Amino acid sequence: MIHRRRLLGSIGIAALAPALLHCSSGEPPPTLRVLTWPGYADRDLVGEFERLHGLRVELTIVHTDEELWSRIAANDGADFDVFAVNTAELARYIDARLSAALDPQSIPNIGRQLPAFRDRARLPALERDGKVYAIPYTYSTMGLIYDRSRVRETPVSWQSMWDPAYRGRVIAYDGSSHAFSFTALALGMPDPFRLDEAAYREVTQRLIELRRNALTFYKAPEEVVDLFLRHDVALAYGNYGTQQLKQLADAGIDAGYVIPREGALAWLDCWAMTRGARDPRLVAAWIDYMLEDHVSQALTLRQGLANTTVASIAAADAARIRWLQPVEDVARRTRLWERIRSGDVLESF
Numbered sequence: 001m002i003h004r005r006r007l008l009g010s011i012g013i014a015a016l017a018p019a020l021l022h023c024s025s026g027e028p029p030p031t032l033r034v035l036t037w038p039g040y041a042d043r044d045l046v047g048e049f050e051r052l053h054g055l056r057v058e059l060t061i062v063h064t065d066e067e068l069w070s071r072i073a074a075n076d077g078a079d080f081d082v083f084a085v086n087t088a089e090l091a092r093y094i095d096a097r098l099s100a101a102l103d104p105q106s107i108p109n110i111g112r113q114l115p116a117f118r119d120r121a122r123l124p125a126l127e128r129d130g131k132v133y134a135i136p137y138t139y140s141t142m143g144l145i146y147d148r149s150r151v152r153e154t155p156v157s158w159q160s161m162w163d164p165a166y167r168g169r170v171i172a173y174d175g176s177s178h179a180f181s182f183t184a185l186a187l188g189m190p191d192p193f194r195l196d197e198a199a200y201r202e203v204t205q206r207l208i209e210l211r212r213n214a215l216t217f218y219k220a221p222e223e224v225v226d227l228f229l230r231h232d233v234a235l236a237y238g239n240y241g242t243q244q245l246k247q248l249a250d251a252g253i254d255a256g257y258v259i260p261r262e263g264a265l266a267w268l269d270c271w272a273m274t275r276g277a278r279d280p281r282l283v284a285a286w287i288d289y290m291l292e293d294h295v296s297q298a299l300t301l302r303q304g305l306a307n308t309t310v311a312s313i314a315a316a317d318a319a320r321i322r323w324l325q326p327v328e329d330v331a332r333r334t335r336l337w338e339r340i341r342s343g344d345v346l347e348s349f
Contacts, residue, residue: 029055030056032283034060034081035083038240045295049285053285068083077276080277081273082277082286085270087123087134088125088327090133100275101132102133102272104135112291123136123268135270136269137269137307138307139305140241140242141259142240142264144260145257146235147235149254156260161237167213168213168214172210173217173219173239178265180207180337186262193324200336207337221239224248225251228255229253241257242257246303246304264322266313266321267323267324268324271286300312
C-alpha cells in the first residue's frame with residue numbers, strides 16, 4: 001500500500017532562502033514532490049528542510065521497484081519532482097525520458113561523498129551522453145536474515161530458503177526482478193541479470209518451489225518485523241538489508257545476518273529528477289540537503305543503512321557482493337512473477 005502524506009513546515013520570513021523563494025507575500029510557498037522509500041526522509045529532517053528553504057514537501061512512499069515505476073510512468077513523470085531509484089532501474093527512466101539530467105555544480109555536498117561514489121567512471125549507470133542523471137545516496141547488501149533462537153546453526157547458503165525443514169517458516173521478497181536475480185545467484189549462474197531460455201526455466205522452477213516453501217512474500221520492511229513477532233519465522237530474504245536487521249533488533253528479535261557463500265546482491269539507491277520537475281533548483285537543494293553530514297548520519301543511526309560519506313561494507317563481504325544491474329527483460333520477469341505468485345505450475349508456462 002502506498003502511504004501519502006503532506007508535511008507542512010512552519011514558514012517564517014527569516015527561514016526563507018532567497019535563491020529558492022518563488023512566492024511573493026501572501027502567496028502559498030512552493031511544493032516539492034518527493035517519491036521515495038521507507039526511512040529515507042524522516043519527518044523532523046523534512047521539516048528542517050522546509051523551514052530552511054521556505055517551501056513544503058509532499059512525500060510519497062513506495063515499497064517495490066514496480067510501484068516506483070508505475071507512479072512515475074503514470075503521467076510521464078509530471079506527478080513528482082525528485083525520486084529515489086537504484087542504479088539498476090535508472091536506465092529504464094532515462095530510456096523512457098521520464099528522468100532529466102542534473103547539474104552536479106548545483107549540489108556542492110557531492111564533495112562530502114567517498115571517492116567511490118564520486119567516481120562516475122566506475123559508476124557508469126549514473127551518466128548518459130556526458131550528462132549526470134543521479135546522485136548516490138544509500139546502499140546495502142541484500143543478505144540472509146535468520147532468527148538465532150530458531151536456527152541452530154548459522155546458515156551458509158541461500159539453499160536454506162528451500163530447505164523442507166523450514167517449510168512455512170521462510171519469508172521472501174515480493175519483487176519480480178530481484179526474485180529472478182537472487183534465485184539465479186543462489187543457483188550459481190554466472191550472470192543473474194542476464195538469463196537465457198534455459199536459465200529462465202530453471203529459475204522459474206526454483207521460484208515455484210520457493211513459493212511452496214515460504215510462509216509469505218513481503219514488500220515493506222516493517223512487514224518482516226510483524227511476521228517475526230507473530231509467526232515461527234526462521235529465515236527471511238533481506239531485500240532492505242541492514243535496515244531490516246536494525247528494525248528487528250529494535251523490536252527485541254535476536255536476528256542474525258549473513259552473506260551466503262554464493263554471494264549476495266547489493267543495491268545503490270540514488271536521487272534523480274523527473275522530466276516533469278517544476279523547479280530543478282528545488283530538486284538540487286533537496287539532494288544537497290540529503291548529503292549533509294547530520295542527515296547522512298541519521299540515515300545510518302536510525303535506519304541501519306549505509307550512507308555515501310562513511311565506508312561500511314567489510315572487505316570480505318565486498319568481494320562477494322553483486323551490485324544490481326539492469327536485467328534482460330523487466331516486463332517478462334514481471335509477468336512470470338505474477339504467475340508464480342498466483343500458483344501456476346511450471347507446465348503452464
